[in-house]
Amino acid sequence: MTDPLALDPVLPVRERSERPWNLDLPHDERFAHFEAHVTAGGKIEATDWMPDEYRTAVLRFVEMHGNSELMGVLPEREWIMRAPTLRRKLALTAKVQDEAGHALLLYRVAEDLGKSREAIIEDLLAGKTKFHNVFHYPTHSWGDIGIIAWLVDAAAIVAQQALRDSSYAPYARTMQKICWEESVHIMHGRDVVVTLVNGTAGQRDMVQEALNRWWGPLMQMHGPRSDRAKDRDLHWRIKAKTSEELRQEFLAIYVPRIRELGLVIPDPELRYDEAAGEWRYTEPDWDELRTVVTNHGPRSEARLEFRRLNRDETRWVRETILAGSPAVAA
């Protein structure tokens, strides 16, 4: 006869993969379970119950990211027809397709959180939601395209690599694919820059001038220092690092690589403080950042207007797709 004691649970409940916030409990209890799980490093799936605070925070973060991918193709798109060789043209076209694809992947994550792609685009075009500061500026030369693909993407990937650990699992998984593709973009951009610095004096100047133009926006890109304790996105582990941590990481990797090429970073204050173990730099212009991301940048309105026109011009495609193939004319 079976010993009834042999059937007693031998593992404590906490070792099991229970997800008690999905149970029919009072809201506060669910919230507490959810918060404990997430703050301990647990993952959340789209099908899990989640508090509105969390859903809203993830949605806002992912939406801004998706918008930036979508708007980010516009400065580069302007150079597809002006790329210096066929290979560069192919690479730039592929990069533009990748970024638009990233927007689509991120919008899918946002849609599963409850906001339709239609609504996301509406809000973006109406200026109700934001996109990254760096995509509000004009491009002046092919040097800008090298600097954007190399350093803007590098600054972005520093942030994106940390997002592969996001508590929101569908976002974290999407970031793995996106980071893989971004790493190609960085190589493409670095190759453009290295090629130019090996070229004529005029080509070297072109890269240096592009770096001078983009350094300010690059330093603003991760945002002002924030208080770790007050940052809701950190609390929910939607992201893993503060703005300043990301900026320091970017500087640590890329300052030596920029200087290696004989380029001069346009910040006389920039230096590594051995004692403090961090980079010192001129305080970025946070007023400029606020002005630019609220769509008052030099190209904000033009880029949004291009998107609006584009949306109107392609409306028939979306309508055709939704309508299905036209009924065979009777």
Next chain:
Amino acid sequence: MTDQHSGTLEPYEVFRQEKEGGPMIHGGNVLAPDPELAVHYARELFARRSESTRLWVVRRADVHVLDDPDLLDPPLDRSFKKPGGYVMRDKLAAARGRAGTAKPGARAASHDTTGRRTGKTG
């Protein structure tokens, strides 16, 4: 496939195989009005740089989910179902002692996991 066209967009889950014989790995999802377009979108998003040898595209509504921990991770000792549940190092040593034999060489030992501890049971 237009007969399956619903007129509304639906999520389709995309699974990728990286090389022949490999497992199908979940890649992400696309939104499409019908399976035919879902396959086109999946190709553009998950296979445009030769990173996939095969895609499976499945309507999300057709995926049946089981995630009940009572069924998947029962709180009972299941160590007898795993190789690590059979730890006989000490018993083997005792058996050798009784038989007066020596421990075999590495080749014989490599044929099973006898005596190895694998940590967690159940």
